[in-house]
Amino acid sequence: MVAALATSTPATAQAHEAPTAAADRVLRVYSDNIENLVRNNADGSCTRISGPDHLTSMLVDDHGATGTSGVRAPDLLIVQQVRGTGQATAYADQLSAKFGYPAGTYKAHVAWDDPEEWGGSHNCSDQALGDLKKRQTNGIIYNTRTLSLAAGDISKYWSAGWLKPGTPYDGGAGCTLYKPPDNDDGATNAYKWKRTSAIAARFTIRETGTTVFAATMHLPEQNGANACAGPGDPGIAKSGIRVGADATSLMNASTIRVIGIDANRANIASTTLGGFGMTGYGAKATMGSRKIDYLFVKGAVQPSSIDHTVSSTKSNHLALYGFITF
Numbered sequence: 001m002v003a004a005l006a007t008s009t010p011a012t013a014q015a016h017e018a019p020t021a022a023a024d025r026v027l028r029v030y031s032d033n034i035e036n037l038v039r040n041n042a043d044g045s046c047t048r049i050s051g052p053d054h055l056t057s058m059l060v061d062d063h064g065a066t067g068t069s070g071v072r073a074p075d076l077l078i079v080q081q082v083r084g085t086g087q088a089t090a091y092a093d094q095l096s097a098k099f100g101y102p103a104g105t106y107k108a109h110v111a112w113d114d115p116e117e118w119g120g121s122h123n124c125s126d127q128a129l130g131d132l133k134k135r136q137t138n139g140i141i142y143n144t145r146t147l148s149l150a151a152g153d154i155s156k157y158w159s160a161g162w163l164k165p166g167t168p169y170d171g172g173a174g175c176t177l178y179k180p181p182d183n184d185d186g187a188t189n190a191y192k193w194k195r196t197s198a199i200a201a202r203f204t205i206r207e208t209g210t211t212v213f214a215a216t217m218h219l220p221e222q223n224g225a226n227a228c229a230g231p232g233d234p235g236i237a238k239s240g241i242r243v244g245a246d247a248t249s250l251m252n253a254s255t256i257r258v259i260g261i262d263a264n265r266a267n268i269a270s271t272t273l274g275g276f277g278m279t280g281y282g283a284k285a286t287m288g289s290r291k292i293d294y295l296f297v298k299g300a301v302q303p304s305s306i307d308h309t310v311s312s313t314k315s316n317h318l319a320l321y322g323f324i325t326f
Helices: 051-058 085-098 127-131 192-196 245-252
Strands: 026-033 038-040 046-048 076-082 106-110 137-143 147-154 199-205 211-218 256-262 293-298 319-325
Touching: 026 211, 026 256, 026 293, 046 127, 051 085, 076 085, 076 211, 076 256, 085 106, 085 137, 106 199, 137 147, 137 192, 137 199, 137 211, 192 211, 199 245, 211 245, 256 319, 293 319
Parallel strands: 026 076, 211 256
Antiparallel strands: 026 319, 038 046, 076 137, 106 137, 147 199, 199 211, 256 293
């Protein structure tokens, strides 16, 4: 598990100096399943998306518009389905370059540094593009200009739950952890569970000392039909969501709390994480006609004219965002 990022790529010329989060007292947070930067098309083909193009399609100004001079540097990007440290490093450095910052200004932590491939065609007519989606993990990218992170404030990963095919289900009964020895049998999907490993971290806003908890989760497809968070557990409010023990400790010690989830489950209520003081933002569909992606926040979230959901996102999943005043 693990990963600190910081390789160098040259900065580009879009160097407009964005104020720090503390200067305007707004923490800008995004969450998206970036699908390894490969987008599935309706005709069965796939398109590879560059990091800069994805970022341009997702980042918005205070009015929810992309591509304007009002788009400011984000503070946190919660992402699912990246290939590991290499892709996360490049993506973070591309974000730094977009705002004219040196490489390494944005750093990231991923659940697995270099996850093994797992099987499946990934529904791309060009198998080479499908193969790019065979290594999957989850990460958190943060702006070091506005946020600091202590070494001890990163959680261990925790595993999702699932119902193994052929197992009876009754309100959580039959659920197991989605990791060995309970994951799929055989070589085809032997490492599929790694794409669902969740991680969290607790940051500090440099100028104010405000603590910020962030977590990234990607639940298995099976969670859509049978809510599973672990052995015999349907999850919080029967959603399949749970927060690991290390992460819970970090969350309880944080003022602002943010969780981004690809839950693979529709219609999870905005009040589901109310016990953590968190509210879900954005009610629109995020993948086709279904809403399966969620952003939960404890904090003062600014209103959004586009329901916190960015329809232009160049991914199979639409990004969610929340601008949090503090």
